Amino acid sequence: MTRSRAFGFLLARGRGRLFLFRSLDLLPFQGLFYTHGQLVAQSSKHYSGFSRELDPWKCCFTPSYLGVIKGQKASVMVNFSVPHHRPFSSASTSTKRNPYFSTVSLDDVRHFVDILGHKSVIQDEDRLLAANIDWMRKFKGSSQLLLLPKNTEEVSKILQYCNTRCLAVVPQGGNTGLVGGSVPVYDEVIINLSSMDKNISFDKVNGILICEAGCILENLNSFLANEGYIMPLDLGAKGSCQIGGNVSTNAGGLHFIRYGSLHGNILGLEVILADGTILDMLTTLRKDNTGYDLKHIFIGSEGTLGIITKVAVLTPCKPSSTNVAFLACNDYLSCQKLLAEAKRDLGEAISAFEFMDCSSVEMALTHIEGVRNPLPTSLYNFYVLVETAGTDESYDRTKLEALLVRSMEMGLISDGVIAQDLNQASSFWQIREGVSEATGKAGAVYKYDLSLPVEMLYGVVEEIRMRLGNAAKVLGFGHLGDGNLHLNILSANYDSKILAQIEPFVYEWTAQHRGSISAEHGLGLMKAEKIHYSKSAKNVNLMVSIKKLMDPKGILNPYKVLPQSLLQN
Amino acid sequence: MTRSRAFGFLLARGRGRLFLFRSLDLLPFQGLFYTHGQLVAQSSKHYSGFSRELDPWKCCFTPSYLGVIKGQKASVMVNFSVPHHRPFSSASTSTKRNPYFSTVSLDDVRHFVDILGHKSVIQDEDRLLAANIDWMRKFKGSSQLLLLPKNTEEVSKILQYCNTRCLAVVPQGGNTGLVGGSVPVYDEVIINLSSMDKNISFDKVNGILICEAGCILENLNSFLANEGYIMPLDLGAKGSCQIGGNVSTNAGGLHFIRYGSLHGNILGLEVILADGTILDMLTTLRKDNTGYDLKHIFIGSEGTLGIITKVAVLTPCKPSSTNVAFLACNDYLSCQKLLAEAKRDLGEAISAFEFMDCSSVEMALTHIEGVRNPLPTSLYNFYVLVETAGTDESYDRTKLEALLVRSMEMGLISDGVIAQDLNQASSFWQIREGVSEATGKAGAVYKYDLSLPVEMLYGVVEEIRMRLGNAAKVLGFGHLGDGNLHLNILSANYDSKILAQIEPFVYEWTAQHRGSISAEHGLGLMKAEKIHYSKSAKNVNLMVSIKKLMDPKGILNPYKVLPQSLLQN
Structure with missing residues (x-):
């Protein structure tokens, strides 16, 4: 087994998938293979095909050992220049080391x-x-x-x-x-x-x-x-x-x-x-x-x-059967109504209800190789991906078809198609999963992960779009079924003026509508000082009391989740 | 509107339902109508038909006003003798008033x-x-x-x-x-x-x-x-x-x-x-x-x-469709396997999986008027009631039928029947719901509500049965799908010797098998001092710390949930 002598990051893309791994001396590779977000690791594949696309990290590398990663110990020799740090939209407030710690x-x-x-x-x-x-x-x-x-x-x-x-x-x-x-x-x-x-x-x-x-x-x-x-x-x-x-x-x-x-x-x-x-x-x-x-x-x-x-x-x-439909809606209200209909008609079988606006789909179609719009005509304003998982292939499919017919009759959807096989289902998912990846190819991106009541979820996208005008491209997509919006804002370069137009507006807007500034990512270090946008002072004070009760010396994961000013008092 | 002048309890039974309400001067009746457990209130009905069966509370009453209760203010004139107190199996430890309170x-x-x-x-x-x-x-x-x-x-x-x-x-x-x-x-x-x-x-x-x-x-x-x-x-x-x-x-x-x-x-x-x-x-x-x-x-x-x-x-x-099956199994292992099959075959449509042993079913058949065994032959060792709730009547029914056929072929069930209509479904439920009511008619009853890992859930019933021999009748029934056992022990009269055979054995057995001495009822006053059977000292200590943090004076619902000795230190 080759041992790694150099340390660094390797990022490789292939067929809409993104891989990031770190090579470390002697550790089992399985535990060192990193992916995130919508990106799925195909860790049983080797990496020979992935060196061709390394932007936007602009690093070069020479893998000298390509091992089978999954379930086996392996290591890899990697030589490359250190990638540039990417600017992020929500930098952490600078925090001083707690001098109390040894x-x-x-x-x-x-x-x-x-x-x-x-x-x-x-x-x-x-x-x-x-x-x-x-x-x-x-x-x-x-x-x-x-x-x-x-x-x-x-x-x-x-x-x-x-x-x-x-x-x-x-x-x-x-x-x-x-x-x-x-x-x-x-x-x-x-x-x-x-x-x-x-x-x-x-x-x-x-x-x-x-x-x-x-x-x-x-x-x-x-x-x-x-x-x-x-x-x-x-x-x-x-x-x-x-x-x-x-x-x-x-x-x-x-x-x-x-x-x-x-x-x-x-x-x-x-x-x-x-x-x-x-x-x-x-x-x-x-x-x-x-x-x-x-x-x-x-x-x-x-x-x-x-x-x-x-x-x-x-x-x-x-579940033994999975069906996926890709649908087009003319307005956001139709997406909402379609969600209600889908929940009612499909009952407990519904396993995903994702939505994308026109800009998001366009981004995936433009930047991700192999992604195609399964609907024949030009772009609609909104797209919805509905997935069911059940125990009976033909029955589940019939139910999904009936939903389509009914939604069409009700004027909720303008067009729609059901995947004929797993490959087509996968190609529908590629559009949705490709949006996030595509944003990385289009220039600078400011990313937000918000929870909002479904009826006003798209409002923040429209308001940001109005605020920014032609200065940036604004995408709205995400898990509509969970009220979870991914708001992505794209510009040619990172620009403090654009950022000032977005923040703190996006957090304030979310707070005003009783949303959450972190739907699923948590607060960590990045948003510990922003907790007040989603939680009242009384809530935060009780959290601080519980933290002090259970960890009086504050040794567990310090500087995270809660504002330091409250913890170190 | 007539105003109630007398105070007391009224208990009335009708068709397998049990009602208990309290009449209080001037309060809206809706908020004063009490029922519990498996017993369902038909609060929109009047009460004229319910005076005929008043044992075992042995009270008499003369309703002078029978109003429509639900959603309206009403009151009722009730005169009756105070019912006898019933002895219970898990009496609260005597607790002294906290002199700190004003x-x-x-x-x-x-x-x-x-x-x-x-x-x-x-x-x-x-x-x-x-x-x-x-x-x-x-x-x-x-x-x-x-x-x-x-x-x-x-x-x-x-x-x-x-x-x-x-x-x-x-x-x-x-x-x-x-x-x-x-x-x-x-x-x-x-x-x-x-x-x-x-x-x-x-x-x-x-x-x-x-x-x-x-x-x-x-x-x-x-x-x-x-x-x-x-x-x-x-x-x-x-x-x-x-x-x-x-x-x-x-x-x-x-x-x-x-x-x-x-x-x-x-x-x-x-x-x-x-x-x-x-x-x-x-x-x-x-x-x-x-x-x-x-x-x-x-x-x-x-x-x-x-x-x-x-x-x-x-x-x-x-859900728009409901189907109920009543099945017989020869042993407890078959009930467990049937649960696994039902969960797999019926998927998300399963809405209840209840089980009763032979003694439980016999009790309901003997003591509850109108309850009949839908299976033609003599009693089996165990019975299971499976309910599905879905969105398609014929499909859901077909799936339930397929489960029956398959379970029969696998030898898991000895017999079974699916309700043909809502009336029959209700009659199946009457058996299950009737068990609890029937125990009240058979004499003294010691009731326990335990959570246990499903594979050993019936073990405690068998052990108690062995301990008590002919001194008492032991019933095991409950929500098998949730691992929740209702253990009911019946004897002619309340007897401290029988109780000593049951407690603390039943709690100790539950603790040994990492079960819970209160599946869904909570601890309240009755079991506050018994918490250690289900939670370790470290767990309880942390609960006490949180209680003291959030309610330093201890004014909120005192003497409940946690042991007093720990709270008043």
């Missing part, structure tokens, strides 16, 4: 070696660098210590020691977060859960899986597929993200409309508190009303209240 | 009159008595003050004052709880939410309802039915229970297998904290990852952390 000493390192053994205490510069940088390359910490605990007891001992010594820590899973929540800000000790990746048990009658927090989502899904079940969440980052991170960030994803929030699907957790206490809430019961249901405090708290080490999750049965 | 003074009453007006400050003995007693007549407080706030601000002012004055309070909704959580233990001020019963808004596209906490579940369901939606929970107590109480107690109910926990269905809450702070978490967003999701702390905390005043709930589309 710095890691040689004695500390020796103590961690005693707990974990030499191999799990990492001080190698290359490996530390990878763990210090988020996958968007927006945030970079300066941690000098990466710990790889192998079990619950080791995590407990680490935290017990760190709490006593006042050493700040950052819990890390697949490091696929978008808001800088999973990398250090300063010199926090990184506790990476990748080595805790065992499936503990699976109850075939009830579909209840218990596993360690470091299990990769895609691996869990592959395991469950053999048992006739699926995970209740599906993300673009599934090839790298870990279930512990999914739960810590309350990940949403593509099946949210069908299976709902993790608050409804997670049955139990094992969590290590700041002082090392092992909190066993790892029940597999569907009903348990004995006292406060504490696990919910940890779901979505982004590692600031405890480190999740084990997860019990209720998994749905695997 | 007692209500005349000045306090004047202050509440200033806030609420005379009509909402109740000191009338009869009305106080009704509010002091739980519907099971197991718990009785001695509160001298019942407050009926009409809006959020009034609740806030009440709590602000009570917190300053150190006056303990008990939040009360429909008072249909089974564990003494909704009545005072001593002289706590009762804050009843019945006057806060407005629907605030309904979003037809997304099925999101916002309403006040005092809305009665059945009324919400009736409202939604007209809009093509249903509430995601359904309870026997729906005619009286209020949505605020449902959320506070994390009510489960009959549709749990289909729509899951309230943690997944409640989108937002407005809650008043102990010091009167109005905590606005009343979002209608499906996705919102901005900070800790605080609403979950209040769901299931039984009014000990705050008083819920408004609720935003995601409501499912109303």
Whole structure:
């Protein structure tokens, strides 16, 4: 096996897919393969075909070893220039290091070696660098210590020691977060859960899986597929993200409309508190009303209240048939009405309801190779992709066809087509998934991930479009079924004048309409100081009280989620 | 309108339904009509036919006014002897009044009159008595003050004052709880939410309802039915229970297998904290990852952390077809396998999966008038009731038939029948619902509501049966799809020797198998001191810390949920 000698990032595109990985000496490759967002990792393929398109990162590289990545240990020799940092629209407020925290000493390192053994205490510069940088390359910490605990007891001992010594820590899973929540800000000790990746048990009658927090989502899904079940969440980052991170960030994803929030699907957790206490809430019961249901405090708290080490999750049965329709609407109101009709007609079978405006579709058609509009005529104002997942192919298809006929009669849709096979279904999804990728090819992009009541969701797109006029191209698309808008604003170059036209307007508009400035990405470091746009001072004060109660020294993932001014008072 | 002059309880049975209501001077009747458990209120009917069956409460009564109850103000003249108290199997540990709490003074009453007006400050003995007693007549407080706030601000002012004055309070909704959580233990001020019963808004596209906490579940369901939606929970107590109480107690109910926990269905809450702070978490967003999701702390905390005043709930589309099958299995393992098959074959259409052992069915057949076994041959060891709710009558039926054929071929079921119409479906349900009612007719009954992993759920029934031999009849039935067992033990008379054979064995057995001693009823006063059977000391300690943080004076629903020894330290 070739060992990597150079460190860096490799980004490769192929057929509408985007890959980003980091090569690190000796670590199993599987845990080091990073993808995100709508982008799906085809990690079982090799990479020879992907060197041709490296913009917009403008790096060059020479892979000297192309191994099969998935499920095997492998490494890769990569030489390339460091890519330019991309400017982002929501930079974090500069935060000072909390002087209360200790710095890691040689004695500390020796103590961690005693707990974990030499191999799990990492001080190698290359490996530390990878763990210090988020996958968007927006945030970079300066941690000098990466710990790889192998079990619950080791995590407990680490935290017990760190709490006593006042050493700040950052819990890390697949490091696929978008808001800088999973990398250090300063010199926090990184506790990476990748080595805790065992499936503990699976109850075939009830579909209840218990596993360690470091299990990769895609691996869990592959395991469950053999048992006739699926995970209740599906993300673009599934090839790298870990279930512990999914739960810590309350990940949403593509099946949210069908299976709902993790608050409804997670049955139990094992969590290590700041002082090392092992909190066993790892029940597999569907009903348990004995006292406060504490696990919910940890779901979505982004590692600031405890480190999740084990997860019990209720998994749905695997649907045996999938159908996809691609529909055109003349106005946004029709999209809304179509959503109501689809929910009514398709009932529980609906598994996705995505929408794109004309500009979004045009962007995908223009910039993504192989993407074609399945509707024959010129562009409509809006497009909707409806997916059903059920247990009977022909019945499900008939229902979807009936929805189309009815919607056409009601004047809700102007045109529409149902995929004839899996290839066509995949080509419909390419349009939707291609939008995000296409924006990266068109120049500078300002990205926002908002939750808004569905009836006013498109209003912010129209208002921003009016504010910016010809200065930028404004796209609106996203998970309409969940009220989740992806607002993308494109211009030739990054321009502070354009940014000033967008922010804080977009946050204020969202706040005025009782929306959320972070639908599914969390707050992390990037938006910790912006929480007041979506939560009242009373809400935030109670969060701060809970944080202080559960982590009095503030060692768990500091500088994240909550405003520092409130925490350090 | 006739005014009631006498106070008391009226219990009436008719066609497998049980009614319990309290008549109180001048209050709107709708808010005073109590039912519970599997028993459904037919509150739009009058009561003339129900006097014929009054055992086992052995009270007599003479209704002098029979009004239409539902949706109208009405009252009733009732004269009857006080029914005997029934002994219960899980009596509360005797708890001393916390001497730290003040007692209500005349000045306090004047202050509440200033806030609420005379009509909402109740000191009338009869009305106080009704509010002091739980519907099971197991718990009785001695509160001298019942407050009926009409809006959020009034609740806030009440709590602000009570917190300053150190006056303990008990939040009360429909008072249909089974564990003494909704009545005072001593002289706590009762804050009843019945006057806060407005629907605030309904979003037809997304099925999101916002309403006040005092809305009665059945009324919400009736409202939604007209809009093509249903509430995601359904309870026997729906005619009286209020949505605020449902959320506070994390009510489960009959549709749990289909729509899951309230943690997944409640989108937002407005809650008043102990010091009167109005905590606005009343979002209608499906996705919102901005900070800790605080609403979950209040769901299931039984009014000990705050008083819920408004609720935003995601409501499912109303299914247009329902099918019910009644099946016989030879052993418990077959019931489990049938559950797995049903979940796989019926997919998302499954809406109930109930099981009964032979003794349970025999009990219903023997004691409930009109209940018949739809299967022609003699009794089998186990029975399963499967219900589907979907959007296509013939298709849904075909799928259920296919499940039957396949299960028969696999040897999982010995016999089975699908209801041919709604009447037959209702008669199948009568068997299941009749079990609970029948136990009341057979003598003394010890009732337990346990959650257990499905594979060992019936084990406790078999062990108890062995322990008791001929001394008692042991029934096992319940929501198999949710792992929720109703264990009922019947003997001729209440007997401390039998109880000693059951407790603490049943709790210990449940604890050993990582079950829950309260699947859906909560802990309330009855099981506050038993929490350690289902939660570890570390869990309980964290709950206590959170209680002390959020309600430092402990005024909110004292003596409930958590052990007093830990709270008063």
